Amino acid sequence: MKTSDFYYDLPPELIAQTPIPQRDGSRLLTLNKETGETEHHHFYELPSFLRPGDCLVLNDSRVLPARLIGKRQPTGGTCEVMLLIDRGEKTWECLVRPGKKLREGAVLSFGEGRLTAQVTKVLDNGNRLVRFDYDGIFLEILEQLGKMPLPPYIKEELEGAERYQTVYSREVGSAAAPTAGLHFTKELLASIEAMGVRLCYVTLHVGLGTFRPVKVDDVDQHEMHSEYCTISAETAAIINQTKREGGRVICVGTTSCRTIESWAGEDGTLQESAGWTNIFIYPGYRFKVMDCLVTNFHLPESTLVMLVSALAGRAHVLAAYQEAVQERYRFFSFGDAMFIY
Template sequence: MKRQDFYFDLPEELIAQDPLEDRSSSRLLVLDKETGETSHHIFKEIVDYLNPGDCLVINDTKVIPARLIGAREGTGAKIEVLLLKRKENNVWETLVKPGKKARPGTRIVFGEGLLVGEVIDVVEEGNRLIKFEYEGIFEEILDQLGQMPLPPYITHQLEDKNRYQTVYAKHTGSAAAPTAGLHFTPELLKQIEEKGIDIARVTLHVGLGTFRPVKVDDILEHHMHSEFYHIDAEAAEKINRAKDNGGRVICVGTTSCRTVESAADENGRLRECSGWTEIFIYPGYKFKILDALITNFHLPESTLIMLVSALAGREHVLNAYQEAIQKRYRFFSFGDAMFIK
């Protein structure tokens, strides 16, 4: 399977730069994974497609304001640091720009000394391990100094940081938002529960590997970055119950999908568990848990469009994308949504 098999041409003006004022008023393309038939709706109408006994799986990770702009101690040169993965003893794996100047021993000052980082090692693909020094609570300092690590195709900073969080974000740790969840409002979630649909909360801390382009021609050679996930007993029970009673498990976003598929045993059962996943889902994959998916429109040749193609078939997905382009849907993180049923 070739990377080019998942290419489509997207006019740049269809890349959404800002979230809509009303989260649930984005558009919704419904795709039947068996027939390839499509229909067009408003996102809040998703409730009409969910049935009592179904289980909706949401990822309650919270994005940290992980983009820090600092100055190199001594020269004052600007350095940008992106926090990727927390290690122990105030050490983080980071992405540093410009990386060439960030050799071990380099010290970077943020917020006039509120936070100071020292590069202690170079790890895979040029990432840096940085040990931070500060007084007080790290999360509070980060909230004060950090910016949201928006994807590279979004060209300006957000006025309201919370618009890059889901309304149910709870557990801090992501470098990117699980964007399919951005369409939900508290009112819509209440309506869904009142209809008799269980909502299961799982956690997967999204890494920047999500945006990493597939650079190899043969997609089987692509290596996924590992991401941490957790499923508690309550979520596992809700998902298992839906399966047992003939309901569907509907994942909100590729991150929720990767979480349940990583954690499932060979019989398609879940239990309370935590771990790291590098699961890469592409056509030919047999889903153990997921029956349907709510997702955004993804980048050409990305692992995410490969995942949705595994569920609905590459041709159905690319045809639906062409239709979305013709109808001027908004694409990517702040864009419109698709329901694959």
């Protein structure tokens, strides 16, 4: 299976640069994974495709305002630091710019000195270990000084950081939003729950590796990035009960899918779990738990297009994407959505 098998032609103007004002006003393309049949709707119509006894699995990870713009000391030159992984003791693994200037020992200042830092190690992969020094609570300082780490294909500044968070986000730690969830409002979730669909939550902290392109020709040679995820005992119980009673497990986003598929037993049952996952789902994969998927439109030749193709079939997915292009859907993080059932 070749990476090029998952290519489709996307006009650049269809890449959504800003979110629409109303979250659930985005368009919704429905795709029958068995027949390939498609229909065109709006996201607020999603409840009409759900059934009592189904459950929705949502990723409650919250995006860390992880992009810090500061000054190199003592020269005053500009620097940028992107927080990736908390390594403990006030030290984070980071991406930095300019790399040539930020060698071991480099001293940085952010927010007129409210937050200072020193590069303590240059890692083999080019990332840096950076130790921060501050008074107070680090996350509160980040909320004030940090910027949202928007995907590389979004060139416009975001007005209002909460628009890049889901309305149910609560566990801080992602470097990018689980974007399928951006379409939900609290009112829509309440109406879904009222119709007898159970809501449950997992946490997967999305890493910047989600945007890393596949650079090999053969799909099975791709080395997948790792991300930390957790499943609570309550969520495991809800999903297990849903499967026992014949309901559908509907994942909101590829991150929710990857979480439950990572920890499912061969019989499809789940238990309380936590750890790192590098699961790579592409055609030929047998889903143990997930039945349906709410997802955005993904980049050509990406691991996420491959995951969606594993669920609905490559031919069906690429035909649906071609239709979405013809119908001028909005693509990627701030774009429209699909419901694959």
